[in-house]
Amino acid sequence: MPSRSPRLVAGLWCATLTPLTADGGIDHPRLVEHVQHLLAHGVAGAAPFGTTGEGPSLSVAQRRAGIDALLAAGVAPTRILPGTGCASLAETIELTRHAVTAGCVGALVLPPFFWKAPSDDGIFAWYARMIEGVADARLRVLLYHLPQFSAVPLSVDLVARLAAAFPGTVAGVKDSGGDWNHTQALLARLPELSIVIGHEPDLPRLMRAGGAGTICGVANVFPDLVAALLAPNVTAPTEAGIARFIEILFAQPFLPALKSILADQRRDPAWRAVCPPLVALTAAQQASLRDTLRAAGFA
Amino acid sequence: MPSRSPRLVAGLWCATLTPLTADGGIDHPRLVEHVQHLLAHGVAGAAPFGTTGEGPSLSVAQRRAGIDALLAAGVAPTRILPGTGCASLAETIELTRHAVTAGCVGALVLPPFFWKAPSDDGIFAWYARMIEGVADARLRVLLYHLPQFSAVPLSVDLVARLAAAFPGTVAGVKDSGGDWNHTQALLARLPELSIVIGHEPDLPRLMRAGGAGTICGVANVFPDLVAALLAPNVTAPTEAGIARFIEILFAQPFLPALKSILADQRRDPAWRAVCPPLVALTAAQQASLRDTLRAAGFA
Numbered sequence: 256m257p258s259r260s261p262r263l264v265a266g267l268w269c270a271t272l273t274p275l276t277a278d279g280g281i282d283h284p285r286l287v288e289h290v291q292h293l294l295a296h297g298v299a300g301a302a303p304f305g306t307t308g309e310g311p312s313l314s315v316a317q318r319r320a321g322i323d324a325l326l327a328a329g330v331a332p333t334r335i336l337p338g339t340g341c342a343s344l345a346e347t348i349e350l351t352r353h354a355v356t357a358g359c360v361g362a363l364v365l366p367p368f369f370w371k372a373p374s375d376d377g378i379f380a381w382y383a384r385m386i387e388g389v390a391d392a393r394l395r396v397l398l399y400h401l402p403q404f405s406a407v408p409l410s411v412d413l414v415a416r417l418a419a420a421f422p423g424t425v426a427g428v429k430d431s432g433g434d435w436n437h438t439q440a441l442l443a444r445l446p447e448l449s450i451v452i453g454h455e456p457d458l459p460r461l462m463r464a465g466g467a468g469t470i471c472g473v474a475n476v477f478p479d480l481v482a483a484l485l486a487p488n489v490t491a492p493t494e495a496g497i498a499r500f501i502e503i504l505f506a507q508p509f510l511p512a513l514k515s516i517l518a519d520q521r522r523d524p525a526w527r528a529v530c531p532p533l534v535a536l537t538a539a540q541q542a543s544l545r546d547t548l549r550a551a552g553f554a
Numbered sequence: 555m556p557s558r559s560p561r562l563v564a565g566l567w568c569a570t571l572t573p574l575t576a577d578g579g580i581d582h583p584r585l586v587e588h589v590q591h592l593l594a595h596g597v598a599g600a601a602p603f604g605t606t607g608e609g610p611s612l613s614v615a616q617r618r619a620g621i622d623a624l625l626a627a628g629v630a631p632t633r634i635l636p637g638t639g640c641a642s643l644a645e646t647i648e649l650t651r652h653a654v655t656a657g658c659v660g661a662l663v664l665p666p667f668f669w670k671a672p673s674d675d676g677i678f679a680w681y682a683r684m685i686e687g688v689a690d691a692r693l694r695v696l697l698y699h700l701p702q703f704s705a706v707p708l709s710v711d712l713v714a715r716l717a718a719a720f721p722g723t724v725a726g727v728k729d730s731g732g733d734w735n736h737t738q739a740l741l742a743r744l745p746e747l748s749i750v751i752g753h754e755p756d757l758p759r760l761m762r763a764g765g766a767g768t769i770c771g772v773a774n775v776f777p778d779l780v781a782a783l784l785a786p787n788v789t790a791p792t793e794a795g796i797a798r799f800i801e802i803l804f805a806q807p808f809l810p811a812l813k814s815i816l817a818d819q820r821r822d823p824a825w826r827a828v829c830p831p832l833v834a835l836t837a838a839q840q841a842s843l844r845d846t847l848r849a850a851g852f853a
Contacts, residue, residue, distance in 0.1 A: 279643060279683065311668035314644040342641050344578060344829065345613040367831050369610035369667055371703055377831030384830055404670055406705060530643065531683055532666050532676030
C-alpha cells in the first residue's frame with residue numbers, strides 16, 4: 256500500500272454559490288470575484304458546483320468552463336475542488352478528468368443519483384469504473400454522502416471498501432447527511448481519510464474528534480463565523496450564533512435564501528437568480544428574511 | 555389556441571432496453587437489430603433511453619449517437635420517441651433539440667431529478683425554459699411521471715398548467731407511477747392529451763377509460779402479451795398472465811431481470827450487461843428466473 260498523502264481538504268472550505276446569467280449560464284466574472292473574495296477572507300479553498308453550487312443543474316460544458324474561468328483568473332488549482340458528479344458515468348468521468356488535468360486538488364463526486372436504493376456492490380462498481388475511467392494517478396476523490404438529495408447513502412462499509420481498493424485516490428468523505436452517528440463511525444473506522452461535514456453546528460465536535468474541517472454553504476456569507484467554529488476554544492455565543500443562523504436559513508428554501516443574503520451583502524441583485532426547479536425568494540420573503548436576520552444580529 | 559394535433563403516442567410502444575458494449579457504451583448494431591425486431595413484431599414504436607433504457611446513466615453524446623444510429627439504419631423517426639431528460643436543463647435542451655431536428659416524433663422528458671420536493675412553480679419554470687430553449691415548433695413533449703425514481707411527481711394541476719401554456723407542444727403524459735387514481739384524474743381532466751402508462755396490468759382499464767396506450771418494458775420480451783392487453787376483448791387468462799409475469803419480474807431487480815430474459819430469448823449473453831449502479835443477475839439468479847418462468851408457462 257502506498258504511503259498516505261496529506262489530507263485532501265482541511266479547515267474552512269466554501270461550498271461556493273454559483274452566480275447565473277440571465278440565460279441560465281454561469282456568470283464567470285461574478286464567480287471569479289466571489290472566489291477571490293472568499294480566499295481573501297480566510298477561506299482555504301472553493302468547492303464550486305456541489306449542491307450549494309447547483310452543480311447537478313449545470314451541464315458538463317458549463318462546469319468545465321466555470322473551472323477554466325477560475326484558473327484563467329489566477330485562482331490556484333490547489334484551492335479548487337469542484338463537484339463533478341453526474342447521473343451519467345461517462346459524463347462524470349469526462350468532467351472529473353477535466354478537473355484533474357487542470358490541476359484541481361481533487362473532485363467531490365456524488366454517487367449516481369437517478370437510481371433509488373442501488374446495492375453497495377452497484378455503487379462500488381460505479382465509483383470503481385469512474386476512477387479507472389479517469390485513469391490519472393493525480394486523481395483524488397472526496398466521496399459525497401448526501402442522502403437527502405442523492406437518495407444514495409454511502410455506508411461506512413462501502414467507504415471503507417472504496418478506500419481499501421483505491422488508497423490515496425479515495426481521499427475523504429464529505430458527510431452532509433447531518434447524522435452525527437454516521438460521521439463518528441467514519442472518523443473511527445477511517446482515520447486516514449479527510450472527513451469534512453456540511454452541517455456547521457456539528458463543527459466543534461467534529462474538530463475535537465479528529466475531523467478535517469468543512470465544505471459548507473454558510474462560508475459564502477459569514478466565513479468568520481465558520482472560522483470561529485473551527486477554532487480550538489469555540490465559545491458558547493459562537494455555537495448559539497450558528498444554531499440561530501441555520502434555524503433562520505432553513506425556515507426558507509435554504510439555497511435561494513443563501514443567495515438572497517449574498518445579494519444583500521454585495522448590493523448585487525443578480526446573485527438572487529437560481530436554476531429551476533429552484534425558485535428565487537419573493538420580495539416579501541427577502542424582506543422577512545432581512546428583518547429576521549437583523550433582529551438576530553446578523554445584519 | 556391552435557387545433558389539437560393527433561395523439562403523439564397510441565397503442566403499443568416499447569420502453570426499449572439498451573444493449574451495452576464492454577466499455578459501457580451503447581452497442582449500436584444490437585440496438586438497431588432490437589428495434590427493427592420489435593417493429594416487425596407488432597410494436598408501433600420505440601422509446602429508447604427512458605428508465606428501462608437506462609437513459610439517465612447514459613451521456614448526452616451517447617444518447618445522441620444512439621438516435622443517429624437508429625436513423626442511419628433506416629428506422630423511421632416517427633417511430634422513435636427518445637428519453638431526453640437530464641438533471642441539467644442545458645443538457646435536456648441540447649438532447650431534445652437533437653431529437654426534434656432529427657425528426658423524432660417527440661421526446662419523453664423527466665423532470666429534473668436531483669432536487670427533492672421542488673414546488674410546482676419550479677417544475678413549471680423548468681419545463682417552460684426547456685420548451686422555450688428548444689425553440690422549435692415541431693417539438694412535442696411527453697411529460698414523464700415516475701415519482702418512484704425521479705422523486706418529482708407531476709401533479710394533475712401542474713400537467714394541466716403546462717398543457718394550457720404550451721398547447722400541442724405538451725402532448726401527453728407517460729404515467730409510470732402505478733397509481734390508478736392519478737391516471738384516472740389525468741384522463742378526466744385532460745382528454746386531449748395522450749395518456750400512456752408503464753404498468754402493464756392496468757392497460758385493459760386504461761383503454762376502456764380512453765387512454766392512448768403504453769410505453770412499457772415487457773414489450774421488449776413479450777410484445778404479443780402486451781398487444782393482447784390492448785385488444786378490446788381482453789381475456790381473463792391474458793390478464794392473469796401479465797399479473798404473473800410482473801410478479802416474477804419484480805421478485806428480482808426488474809431491469810437486470812428483463813435484460814436476462816432477452817439475453818435468453820436471443821441466445822446472446824451480451825444483453826445481460828447493465829450500467830452501474832445496476833448489477834447484472836448472477837448465474838444462480840438467472841437459473842432461478844428461468845425455472846420460475848418455465849413453470850409459469852413463459853418459456
